[in-house]
Amino acid sequence: MFSLISVNAIAQERSKIDLKEDSKWIPEIIQRLDYFIDTTNALDIKKVSSPAFQEKFKPISDPHIVYENITDFIWIRMTVANHQQNDHYSWYFESWGYDLDEIIFYSPQENKGYFPMKAGYDYPFGDRDILHKNFNYFLNIRPGETKTYYIKIRRSYPLTFSFHLRTNDEFISHSLNEYFFLGLYYxxxxxxxTLHLYLVVKLKKNLYLFSSILILSSIWFSLGRDGLGFQYLWPSVPGINTITNFSSLTELFVIISTLLFSYFFVQKYKKNPKLKSLTLAAIAIMVGMFLNQNYGLVMDAIPYMIISFLILLVPFTIGLRSLLSIGRFSLSYTLAYVCLFLIIAHSYTRAFALFSDPILNWYFVHPVIIVEMVLFSLSILNQIKYLQEEYKKANLEKTTALEEKNRVTYEMNNKLHQKVKERTEEIENMAADLAQKNVVLQTTNLKLEELNTQISNINRYLKENNDKLRNNVEEITKDMALMKGFEFEDFKKVFPDKETCLKFLSELKWQQKFICKKCGYNKSTESRNHGRRCKNCNYYESPTADTLFHKLKFPIEKAFYILYLSNRKDVELTLNELSEILDLRRETCWAFKNKIAQAMEKVGHNKELSGWETLALVHLE
Known part of the structure; x- marks a missing residue:
């Protein structure tokens, strides 16, 4: 293993950071460092820190280091010389690029090589040596020492790097202030x-629901941007960092909730069907662009941002025109929309910097979000005040209308009362006259009632006589049929069909009373074909049962006529004549005449004394 002293000697000849006596914070040291792009992604610290490798490092001239080589590791070399005499201070390295996928800080350990400290957005938050939202590392450099540190970085986009060196007291003070203001912000x-949720519960309107969703989306957006979400909400689930920060999902939620809030805000003032279509279209396009950006053809940041602005301007412009058409221009609503554009622009500071100061770039969005939420809240409060004024105005108009209505009603009631009084007097005079005429009318009615009684009695008498006369005519006609000479055509007028014959036979058979042949019960109900059904045993008896017409094979009305002719002495028809008249076979006529003769013989029938109907009830075994 080569000596760390020789490495430090080589590094000193290149970029170096001097810790002077009165220094406590050295900001933006990025351009005082060196870098190397590992295109193989296979180099280790032993190789990179070797003396022969030092010539490959290049000075950093841009905060992005390089825009390309996104998939390659970046090696950064940092040489620090501590010229301070006071060993009371400890120094820390801090990276504001908190959304690095992976960062490994290599700290030299005397002659033992380098000690790696790995962290990143792809690793649980608890893996960090210092549990801070940014990446912080203890330098362990004493007064008079010069050390070279190496940093290995993997990123997912060309972010702007921001590195700082702080003493322990400066680091603590800075952290406390940073967390204090972030806590104040949240x-x-x-x-x-809380105010908006109260309005949701109290008023139950979609406007306040989507304003609450907008605030929640902004909070989630901020938590992803400042790293507090990873530290406190999902420290063990680094995969949420990708959803929150890199996929622009939180930005999409902020845009959609702002569009919906804007739509319902304008609709509270004036209904505009066109605005609804434009809002839904803008949401659909933004969702489509989001899906394309993450799963399709990736668009560059600047064109994507400009297209987003143009899409959002359409519903905003239409909504603003609706407000202007009723004279309700809302400055707070307009400025809040401007804040939305600034938030969207800020979300692309990964690709370009709005400001030269990286700290301002990172935290610029927080006050903008606060201003946007305050402005939207003021817009809502102004709208509530406007609606209350409109409500009071409507109540005042309603009260005025009611007062006018009451006045008109009072005048009409007075006029009506006068007319009613006049009409009452007129009616009273008419009533007195009618009372006199009523006496005359009652007297006349009494006389008419007496005449009506007499007429009713006469009509009843005439009706009874007419009924008797009609019955007598029917009886006479039937008697003529029974006893006198009728031709068949005339006979058919009296007994035209089977129904008439069965009815006549039923009345003839049970003219005395009904006695059930099965159980002997004497009560029945009339059933089909004028038969009788016993109320006790439900036995049904046909009118032709146990009569001369039992099991008759031809129309009964023709049998009636044959029986009728058999009882006449003045008519003697041959079988051929009878067959022709009745349209029956000669044998049929002969058989029934023979049956009549048997019945006459059985009962000793006398044509002079008895009618033909007495033979109808004769039963032949």
Missing amino acids: GILLLIL
Whole structure:
């Protein structure tokens, strides 16, 4: 192993940082260091720190060191000479490039080589030697010593490096101030967030919901930018650093929540359907650009930022025109939108610097975010005040309208009262006249009632006589059919169909009373075809059962006529004539006439004394 003294001697001839007697803080030492690009990514500290290798280091002339070689390791050489006499101070190296993927600080250890201290955004936060959001390392250099340190760095974008040397008391003071102001910053944001969440719960409006989401997005954006999120919220999950810081996801959330907040803010003043379409279109384009930037063709930072500005300007301009059209220009709302553009511009300080001071570059966004949140909050408060004034104005107009309505109503009521009084007097006079006429009318009504009673009695008498006359006519007609000489066509007028015949046969069969043949019960209900169904056993009996027409094979109305003719002495039709009249076969006519003759013989029927209907109820076995 070569001697560290020889290495230090070679390094002293090149770049060197002198710790003078009155020095406590040496800022921005980047251009006093040397660098080497390891394109093989295979060099170790033994090789890099060897005397023969020192000629390969070059002086750093730019805070980015190099823009290219993103995938290669950068080796940085730092030579420090402590000229201080007081050994009370300890010195620390600090890197503000807190989002380095990997940084290994090699500290010389007498003649034992170099001691590595590794950390980075790809490693858990607890792996750091000093638990600080920035990368800090103890130099362990005593008065009169000169040491050379090596730093191995892996990065994911051409960031701006910012290195500092501080004494222990300066480091503590700086850290306390830095954490104090960051705590104050997040405290203010949390207070503003509490106010907006209160409005969400109290008023339940989308505007305050998205303003709360905007504040939360800004907090997450800040936590990723200043490193406090990695230190306190996800120290054991370094993968979140990529999502939070490098993918621009937090910036996308800030943009989307600002667009939605802006949309609902303008809509509270004036409805504008066009603004909704433009806002949704802007969100869709921004999401598409985000996906392309992370998973497709990567666009350079400057064009990407300019396109983002142009997209955001469209809904902002339309919304501002809506406010101007009703005379409600909001300066706080406009300035807050300007702050959004500054935040977006700040998110690209990885690629270019807004300011020459790297500390200002890092922390510029924090006051801008506070200003934006305060301005948006003022816009909301002004809007609430405006809505309250509009509400009071509407109530005043409503009160004025009600008073006018009450006045008109009072006048109308007075006029109506006068007219009602006049009309009442007129009605009272008419009522007195009507009362006199009513007496006459009642007398007339009594007489009319007597006449109506007499007419009703006469009508009832006429109705009874008409019913009797009609019944007599029907009975006479039926008697003529039963006893006198009817032709078949005339007979069909009395018994036109099967329905009439069955009804007649049913009335004839049960004219006395019904007795069930199955159980002997004497109550029934009329069923289909005018039959009877026993209420006790549900036995059904047809009108033709146990009659001369039982199991008849031809229309019953024709059988009625044959039976009718058999009881007449003045008519003697041959079988051929009867067959032709009834349109039946000669054998059918003969069979039924023979059945009638058997029935006459069974009951001793006398044509002179009995009608033909008495034969209808004769049952032949």
